[in-house]
Amino acid sequence: MPRTPKLPSIALTVSLLLLLVALISIGRTLDGVGRSAVLVERGHRTIEAYGSLLSTVKDAETGQRGYLLTGRVIYLQPYETANKSLGNQLANLRGLAAGDPDQTRKLSQVTSALTDKTKELARTVELARAGDRAGALAVVETNAGKVRMDRLRRLVGELVSEQRSALAQRRANFDAAQRRALLSAMAAAIAAVAAALTAAWALFRSGRRTERRLAASEAELSHRVAELAAIYDSAPVGLSYADRDLRYVTVNERLAAINGRSVDAHLGRTVGQVAPDIAEEVESIYRRVIETGEPALDVDIRSKASTGDGDARDYVANYWPVRDAAGAIIGVNVAIIDITDRKAAEAALAASEARLRAVYEAVPVGIVTADLPSGRITGGNSFTGEITGHPILLSPDIGGYDEWVSYHPDGSRVAGHEYPLARMALLGEEAPEIEVLYDRGGTRRWTRIMGRPVRDEAGSTVGGVVVLVDVDELRRARETLEQEVAARTADLATANTQLEAFAYTVSHDLRAPLRGMEGFARILLDDFAEALGDKGRRYAGRIVAAAERMEGLISDLLTFSRLQRVEVSLRSIDPSGIIHSAIEDVRGAPGGADALIEVEEPLPSVLAEPVVLGHVLANLLGNGVKFRREGAPARVRIWGERNDERVRLWVEDEGIGVDQEHAERIFGAFERLHGQEAYPGTGIGLAIVRAGAERMGGTVGLDITAERGARFWLELRAGSAPHSEGAGVG
Amino acid sequence: MHQLSTVLLVEDNDDDAELIAYAFEKAGIANPLVRLADGEAAVAYARGTGVYADRDRHPVPALILLDLKLPRRSGFEVLAEVRANPSTQHTPVVVLTSSGQQPDIERAYQLCANSYLVKPVNRDALLDMVKALDAYWVRLNRTVSA
Structure with a gap:
């Protein structure tokens, strides 16, 4: 759009320039034509004048001849007339030759030749007048007059011929100039017409444009007015x-x-x-x-x-x-x-601010706010002064924190960069905390300082809030507690040592008399059977049995107490080996030889302690064999299953089972469901199972949904050894 | 075989001592069994001092069966003395005790006991054990002659 308005003016300018050039060209051409015309005309006149001159000279000669031949004065008249006009004619010729050096030079030759001729004529005429016509004719007879006349004719002929050729040249030039002038005039006319058309077209265009522009601005104006009206209204x-x-x-x-x-x-x-x-x-x-x-x-x-x-x-x-x-x-x-x-909103804000301010001032903690990362302190509540023992220092930057006065436990001053605000600003810590001592009226009290960031909407940290809490009592309570814990731990260690000593005593001292009872009773049975008689032998047998039961009790109690105290370090174990050695033990025990024990292998690996796991499995297995149905062989099945990070080992028998109401009780120490005669035992077996499972981070339980017999499970953390996957219920 | 080598039994419990002696007899072991009831006596015997100075009557034993819980001086002290004494430093010592506690076992082996046995309660087991002791330590085992 901005280019178009220039087009008409450019067109107009170009066409005007063309017109100017054409006019100059025409002017120059016309000038040339004018000058050519003058020159042509002068050429014609020159040729005519020379013709006339020659003719006049002939007239003079003719008169001279006539006079000389006849002697009659009448013939002298043309001679006289010619002589008189010759001067004028020469003057005329000089005028025509003016400005043309070549012609002027030739004219002077003509003049000189003419003068010679006229002198010869005049001499002869004078001779004749003086009466010497013969002498005059003799002069004529010399032919000198004719020679002179011929020379004159030749000179004039040359001149006229030159003038004619110059004239022809000028005519050609004139024609060319005339054609140029015509062409120039035509070009000028065309250019003028073109310029006029261009200007007219441009004017037409610009007129149209102006019209459109006017219409557009009118529409715009009414649009603006409507807009303003809409704005005004809305x-x-x-x-x-x-x-x-x-x-x-x-x-x-x-x-x-x-x-x-x-x-x-x-x-x-x-x-x-x-x-x-x-x-x-x-x-x-x-x-x-x-x-x-x-x-x-x-x-x-x-x-x-x-x-x-x-x-x-x-x-x-x-x-x-x-x-x-x-x-x-x-x-x-x-x-x-x-x-x-x-x-x-302002009132609500003011109320909210008042509430916050009240809380700010009411809480028994110091609150200080700062800009980050500059660290400039922007304010704090009055409790801050109480807790730090000095008024809030409105430090302008982190450097100013060095003026704050608090202490480390060793009495050294806390440096500025150690405070939470400095750590947030310098290290970008999210929630720095430090516990320092503030001097409050002569006593130093423990104070915890906790920093938290203040973020803008974009989530960048723009400030920090620190909360100062008096933790002096807490610290002291904690220290006291720590001391108490240490003391208790020491007590416990002592108690543990004592317990071990007790266990030693039990294993050593209680067993010694048992050995005596059992040993001597057996000697009686072996070596003095006859003397004892039936009754005596039965009683001695009772002593042996009682001693064996007591031995079992002591052994189980020791295992149980050792399980509670022993350091358990768990590792990944394939339980198969432990189960097989437990099976051997069970088969070796009384009534175990014919037990049908089935293990579904491979078993998933477990995290356990081998000795403890051995006790646990031996007891479960032993129970399965022991509590068989009367008249039926013991039948025990063992399998494992893995659930994510846990493994369950199942021990199922087809024995007498456990009533649901006893399901939980059976895991307690000395809990017995059956008489010693039917199912001898110490009542500690399942307590050992539970204690062992718990020491290994596991659990043990009885599946009460089993239709017959008892189904126990032992759940432990899964181990990382092979067999850890793919094993399960077949 | 002119004279069978002596087996020394250090045992404070009379019952146990008698049962062991019975087992020796029952197993048909003819070696003289010398029983000492406390640690002090055991140390004296090993050194050959005091009443045990006469080595003809109280020869260096071929095997010492040693209880750990003893009056006056413990079994560990006796063991240390036995090993410290040149004439008994290579004598096989079998600890025979009622304690199966791991710390006791470790300590016994640290003091160079040759074996560690827990006294069986069952009489038959005791008999088997005594037979094995005799077979291995008295008959098979060869030691540095004193």
């Missing part, structure tokens, strides 16, 4: 204009809404009529603006106009004087905004 600001009589002239929707009436209900009415509740107040403002010409700005107004009998709303209004072209005030413009919500 602005969230009440806008009005009232004349000097305070009558509304224009009002937008918003203002109408503020006054609780339609726009039409405003027009022509006074401000006081529209909003009676604030009429006096508002009208006085209008009048002041009209009188003083000064605007009234940020005027707070409270009105119920829009809500009827509801709550009053708050507004802020600006009043501007409107002047005519002469500067006279003709009315008042008003812009008014509803600030009720803003005021409510």
